[in-house]
Amino acid sequence: xxxxxxxxxxxxxxxxxxxxxxxxxxxxxxxxxxxxxxxxxxxxxxxxxxxxxxxxxxxxxxxxxxxxxxxxxxxxxxxxxxxxxxxxxxxxxxxxxxxxxxxxxxxxxxxxxxxxxxxxxxxxxxxxxxxxxxxxxxxxxxxxxxxxxxxxxxxxxxxxxxxxxxxxxxxxxxxxxxxxxxxxxxxxxxxxxxxxxxxxxxxxxxxxxxxxxxxxxxxxxxxxxxxxxxxxxxxxxxxxxxxxxxxxxxxxxxxxxxxxxxxxxxxxxxxxxxxxxxxxxxxxxxxxxxxxxxxxxxxxxxxxxxxxxxxxxxxxxxxxxxxxxxxxxxxxxxxxxxxxxxxxxxxxxxxxxxxxxxx
Amino acid sequence: xxxxxxxxxxxxxxxxxxxxxxxxxxxxxxxxxxxxxxxxxxxxxxxxxxxxxxxxxxxxxxxxxxxxxxxxxxxxxxxxxxxxxxxxxxxxxxxxxxxxxxxxxxxxx
Ligand SMILES: Cc1cc2nc3c(=O)[nH]c(=O)nc-3n(C[C@H](O)[C@H](O)[C@H](O)COP(=O)(O)OP(=O)(O)OC[C@H]3O[C@@H](n4cnc5c(N)ncnc54)[C@H](O)[C@@H]3O)c2cc1C
Numbered sequence: 093x094x095x096x097x098x099x100x101x102x103x104x105x106x107x108x109x110x111x112x113x114x115x116x117x118x119x120x121x122x123x124x125x126x127x128x129x130x131x132x133x134x135x136x137x138x139x140x141x142x143x144x145x146x147x148x149x150x151x152x153x154x155x156x157x158x159x160x161x162x163x164x165x166x167x168x169x170x171x172x173x174x175x176x177x178x179x180x181x182x183x184x185x186x187x188x189x190x191x192x193x194x195x196x197x198x199x200x201x202x203x204x205x206x207x208x209x210x211x212x213x214x215x216x217x218x219x220x221x222x223x224x225x226x227x228x229x230x231x232x233x234x235x236x237x238x239x240x241x242x243x244x245x246x247x248x249x250x251x252x253x254x255x256x257x258x259x260x261x262x263x264x265x266x267x268x269x270x271x272x273x274x275x276x277x278x279x280x281x282x283x284x285x286x287x288x289x290x291x292x293x294x295x296x297x298x299x300x301x302x303x304x305x306x307x308x309x310x311x312x313x314x315x316x317x318x319x320x321x322x323x324x325x326x327x328x329x330x331x332x333x334x335x336x337x338x339x340x341x342x343x344x345x346x347x348x349x350x351x352x353x354x355x356x357x358x359x360x361x362x363x364x365x366x367x368x369x370x371x372x373x374x375x376x377x378x379x380x381x382x383x384x385x386x387x388x389x390x391x392x393x394x395x396x397x398x399x400x401x402x403x404x405x406x407x408x409x410x411x412x413x414x415x416x417x418x419x420x421x422x423x424x425x426x427x428x429x430x431x432x433x434x435x436x437x438x439x440x441x442x443x444x445x446x447x448x449x450x451x
Numbered sequence: 452x453x454x455x456x457x458x459x460x461x462x463x464x465x466x467x468x469x470x471x472x473x474x475x476x477x478x479x480x481x482x483x484x485x486x487x488x489x490x491x492x493x494x495x496x497x498x499x500x501x502x503x504x505x506x507x508x509x510x511x512x513x514x515x516x517x518x519x520x521x522x523x524x525x526x527x528x529x530x531x532x533x534x535x536x537x538x539x540x541x542x543x544x545x546x547x548x549x550x551x552x553x554x555x556x557x558x559x560x
Binding site: 126127128138152154193210212223224225226227230231234235236237239241242243244265266310311348 | 464483484490497505507509534
């Protein structure tokens with residue numbers, strides 16, 4: 093069986109940064125991702141980044157992904173396996189089972205494992221939510237920005253956080269009509285600049301509104317919308333129908349944690365972090381000494397913080413192998429960066445989540 | 452339903468190839484996910500649940516099982532992350548699908 097020092101699952105911003113930390117310190121690193129191209133969520137981010145001040149604000153996500161992949165490829169001991177899915181992890185002998193797109197199965201034994209699998213879209217419960225035409229926001233972005241295929245003709249966006257607003261704008265850029273944005277909360281969650289941009293382009297934003305049902309024979313044809321009262325219950329008399337062939341859910345993400353459960357990590361339910369997350373020490377260490385977590389898999393945040401938590405997890409893994417002489421300096425720098433990212437009112441939710449994780 | 456012009460993006464596309472959807476000839480770009488090629492051809496229903504409900508594209512990251520189809524006689528292919536190849540025979544899947552050679556045997560429940 094093939095052996096590596098560090099295996100990283102997921103080649104998003106977190107996994108790529110974690111891998112770089114190991115590669116830069118001369119270790120054998122294997123990164124595995126089930127997509128055909130590295131970068132994770134970054135490959136569909138056509139907008140200039142918000143958030144991080146000094147780091148990457150102003151750069152488009154798609155370019156960050158290219159840059160990181162190129163950097164990793166300069167290390168001969170670092171390998172990247174694409175179109176390969178990690179099916180399972182066997183903690184007893186620290187073995188990963190990996191299936192590639194030719195369906196062959198390979199086993200890899202890793203001294204250290206870093207899980208950077210990201211997150212998946214949350215679903216909303218309403219009748220018809222399984223109809224073809226109801227998509228997660230990430231899927232709409234993938235179709236449109238990676239593959240150049242329009243998701244449909246008329247889109248109803250559900251959720252006015254940054255993702256809902258940005259994807260609405262990207263749809264308009266691709267010449268797809270956005271019939272409305274509905275948001276259950278009484279206020280728009282995303283940045284005001286994004287909201288006014290799409291309003292100026294003629295898209296109404298209904299706050300305190302949600303989807304009552306999706307209707308259609310074989311595929312989505314229309315959505316029933318209603319207003320919510322203060323207790324978030326729908327008000328029947330306010331319902332109306334909007335014709336649409338795409339209903340795009342942008343109502344949050346939850347961490348992809350199957351491999352962490354399999355590894356036997358202690359899991360904690362923290363709503364502010366997106367659901368079940370592994371307990372971790374803030375530098376990627378979980379309750380299982382060989383297993384580390386990075387990025388959205390450890391709590392849903394954003395790309396800039398995924399890079400920082402990725403770097404921290406990578407450094408911790410290298411340190412645990414006794415190969416990280418510069419551990420204190422390197423982690424210090426990334427921790428300061430992470431604190432800066434989480435400062436201020438925008439970071440309050442994640443700060444609260446990380447606090448309850450430690451209780 | 453392809454995007455031909457985009458203010459920011461240029462799409463790197465593979466060769467244009469022929470494939471079949473439920474026996475009908477279609478065209479797509481080699482290497483793009485099967486589900487994207489079908490979508491561009493206007494196909495929205497990829498799968499029917501055990502209860503007969505239509506299912507389409509949903510997560511695009513190989514995670515949700517909504518896009519499972521029969522590809523070259525093999526069931527349960529995650530078409531949102533499986534690259535399109537020339538001459539592929541792609542079929543709508545009903546329920547859990549049947550492995551070739553398994554038709555006559557009893558399936559476990
Ligand atoms: C619409 C949208 C807009 C955004 N805009 C911004 C922004 O402007 N600024 C910002 O900072 N952030 C933004 N984000 C958030 C940011 O993209 C994510 O927080 C970040 O990508 C998380 O990084 P990650 O490495 O943890 O996970 P991901 O980027 O999700 O990468 C995880 C990777 O792991 C792979 N994987 C999962 N399971 C397996 C497995 N079992 N085997 C193999 N591979 C597997 C996945 O395919 C994926 O490639 C946005 C997100 C979205 C959806």
